[in-house]
Each structure stands twice: as structure tokens, then as C-alpha cells.
Amino acid sequence: MAQLRRLDPTSRTDGEATVYGAWERFVRGEDDLRGVRPEIAISWQRCRDQYRVDPHLAEAPVAVAKVDHALEHDVVIAELGFRAASLEHEVSNLGGIVTITDASGRVLAQWGDQATRTVAAKANLAPWFCWAEGATGTNGMGTALMSYTPVLIRRAEHWCQAFHDWTCAGVAVRDVVTREPVAVLNISCWRRELPATVGAWLGNAAKMTQRTLRLRAKDDGGELMAAFNHARSRSAAALAAVDPAGRVVLADDAAGVLLGIPGSTPAPDPAVRWKPELPEFIRAAQYAAKQAARNPDWVGSTQIFTRLANEPTSISFQPVFLSGHLVGNIVSFGVSEGDPLPRAGGDAPLGAQPRRMVATRENRMVLLRLPEVSFAQSDGNDVWLSTDQGRLRSASPGLDRLEAELSDSGFLRVHRQYVVNLSRIQEVERRFKGELFLVMDDQAQTMVPVSRRNTPAVRRALQI
The missing domain is CATH 3.30.450.40 (GAF domain)
Structure with a gap:
């Protein structure tokens, strides 16, 4: 050094x-x-x-x-x-x-x-x-x-x-x-x-240390797959093995359709696990993991809206442990067992609501109040905000992170490239094949596409 x-x-x-x-x-x-x-x-x-x-x-x-x-x-x-x-x-x-x-x-x-x-x-x-x-x-x-x-x-x-x-x-x-x-x-x-080298040294130290966690996570993935196969032999319900972050290690074909991921395709490596196209499911899985980590005997259930379904589906969570630590949950669809999970807006403690969003304009930081933001759009590794002050680059690293920060603040993921402020939607346009487009109230009246998998969530949020 x-x-x-x-x-x-x-x-x-x-x-x-x-x-x-x-x-x-x-x-x-x-x-x-x-x-x-x-x-x-x-x-x-x-x-x-x-x-x-x-x-x-x-x-x-x-x-x-x-x-x-x-x-x-x-x-x-x-x-x-x-x-x-x-x-x-x-x-x-x-x-x-x-x-x-x-x-x-x-x-x-x-x-x-x-x-x-x-x-x-x-x-x-x-x-x-x-x-x-x-x-x-x-x-x-x-x-x-x-x-x-x-x-x-x-x-x-x-x-x-x-x-x-x-x-x-x-x-x-x-x-x-x-x-x-x-x-x-x-x-x-x-x-x-x-010294100028301190950042590189620290980054390398963290990378070397995380190898221990990566090896452990792969073993955890294998244990989740074994638990899935054991549950599969005893249940006719659609099943998925989910890690504490809400990502799927293995799902059968029926659960894969409901979650919008490939079925019967194992992914024990944490770097390549499947991310469900259902934010509500991910939040429920994360909550279940925290409860099970506190109480190993905990079992819980809730209802979520799955892909291509207009009615909520019951799901239950059964924790899986390896050497005393939680590796994830086996999720059964169409089953309601254990303690009910709190519903959004219920008695679940919510995270701190972001009072402002931070964006950049050239070499200056811009602090935005949430009502000033119409929508966010991803462009490669960048996220751009359509705001009352024009188009600004978001300081949040990625649309997934921004979605998590704003999920309880009136913003909704409507497409893999878009998160919108629900209060800034001016019109909803329906195309010939049923595709939905949201006409935003920004100066350009931008038309934001709604993906098919997100259409049910948009309809529920707008009550249409």
C-alpha cells in the first residue's frame, strides 16, 4: 500500500x-x-x-x-x-x-x-x-x-x-x-x-471473503432441491423451492406457469436463480423467510394474484433448514396452512417511505418529490426519470432497486423497462389484441406499454 x-x-x-x-x-x-x-x-x-x-x-x-x-x-x-x-x-x-x-x-x-x-x-x-x-x-x-x-x-x-x-x-x-x-x-x-490503491484492496478483500458465502449458498440450493423432491413425493399441489430472497431454485411445471418462470429447471447457483414476475410473491417469500429465521417452527400462508389469473391463489410456506440455518421455503400453491401473512396495507410494518428521489443533471444533484416523477424507464444500466423538471438520470442503481424503494409509495412496475407513478396516469388505451398502454400526464403524453404478465396488476391498481 x-x-x-x-x-x-x-x-x-x-x-x-x-x-x-x-x-x-x-x-x-x-x-x-x-x-x-x-x-x-x-x-x-x-x-x-x-x-x-x-x-x-x-x-x-x-x-x-x-x-x-x-x-x-x-x-x-x-x-x-x-x-x-x-x-x-x-x-x-x-x-x-x-x-x-x-x-x-x-x-x-x-x-x-x-x-x-x-x-x-x-x-x-x-x-x-x-x-x-x-x-x-x-x-x-x-x-x-x-x-x-x-x-x-x-x-x-x-x-x-x-x-x-x-x-x-x-x-x-x-x-x-x-x-x-x-x-x-x-x-x-x-x-x-x-493511498489510491485502497479501493482495489478493499474490493478484492470483500470478493475473496464472499467466496465462503457463495459456496455455502450452492450447498443451500442443493438442500432446497432435495426438500422439493421430498415434498413432491408427498403432495399433488404445485410446488416451488424458494430462497430467502424470493428467487426460485426449482419449480414444477404448474408452479412455473403461475410464476412466469421455466418449470422443472433447477438453479442451485445463487447467481442464476429464477426471479418470479410477481413482486407480491417475492415480498411474501421474503417475509416468510424472516419469520422462519426467528421461529423455526413457523409455517405461514397468504393469497396472491398469479399470472393469467383474475382471482387470488392461496400459497403456503414450509421452511427448510440445513445445519440449523434457514435455506429457504417450499411453497405449495392452492394450499392454506399456518399463520396468515399480513396483507399489504394491513398490520405489516412498512419500510420508511422515501420522501424524495435523487437524480442527476450534469454535475448537479436534483432532489425530487415523488409527485414530480411521472415514470422511470431503464436504458441498459441507467434509469431515466420523466419529471416536471425534464428527463433526469436516477441515482438508484437499476430499475429493480427503484421498484423496491417505491413499491409502497404509489408506483407500480408495469413492464420490464417501466415503473410508473399511478397518480400520473392520464388515460388507458386498449389496442386491438388487448394490449394496454398508459398515457402519462408528462408534457409529451408518453405512452407506456404494459406487459401481458403485468396487466392483471395494473387492472387491479387502477380498478378497471
């Missing part, structure tokens, strides 16, 4: 001064984010508008005592600890520290330069304190938990002013099935720059 350069705490470069000026304006409530990197601007927006973190917070809060993670994740944390400890000598010589946190942002261990650790302790950058973004604002550990790539937070890019003398780089190791974070590996320096 290259040498670190010591910074003068009393001076700022032109770029740092620009960021600090933007930070001062944003803290006052202005939305002028010129000169701020998009990923930092998005994090600041979460800290100010969603989490309401005090920008003048001087130290991290104590983490909650409860440990709530799968036992197999301890293996990942231990492996990260080995990688961090192996780097201790080199980082110490450069005046840095290495930390590991769990998925809640709680610091578990720390290595490195003793003088820097003493400074860090004054801000509670130490074991058993919480550095999640919602608790401590933009920082290497907390912001890494919100990112799928390594993050670098330089000085005034931190949300809390007390941390503006720090530069941090972090990467989250994520579960290969659910894509939820498991742990974070972070390197921090006080009044020093980090």
Missing part, C-alpha cells in the same frame, strides 16, 4: 473548500450540491431528510446489545478479522486504523496505529459503538452498508462536522442470496490521505 500524505488541518484545497461550502448550505436546508460527488450527495440527503442525524454530533452512540444475525455470518466476520489483522503492521506504519463492523454498523474490532486509535476513541470510533449512517451520518462504515461497491469518504464529505479531519474507505461484504450486508471492512486515517 502506498504512502499516506499528512494533511494540514487548518487548510483546505479548492475541492475541499467547495465540498465544505456545499455541506454548510445543505445543513442550513438548501439543496445546492454543486461540487459534491453523487454518492456523497445521496448519503447527505438520507442523513438530513430521512435519518435526521445531527450534523454537529461529536461522537458515535453506543450500539444496541442484541446480536441479530445468522450464525454462518460469524464465519465471514472471522475471515474479515483475519484479513484486517494481517494488514495491521502496514496500516500502523502509515498512521491508519482498520475496523470491522457487523451489518448494524456496530464496531466489532479494531487494529492499527495506537496514537490514531486514541484520537478515534474520543469520537467513539471503537468497539461496541454504532457507525451506521442512520446513527452517525455519512462515514466509511455506515455508507458502505448502503453501497454495493467500496466507498471513500474524504474529510468534509462526512455528514458530522466533528469527523471532518478523517478520511475513511470501507466495503461491505454482502450475502450472495439476499444481497443484504453481513459486515464491513474499513480503513481510516486522521488528517491524512488514503
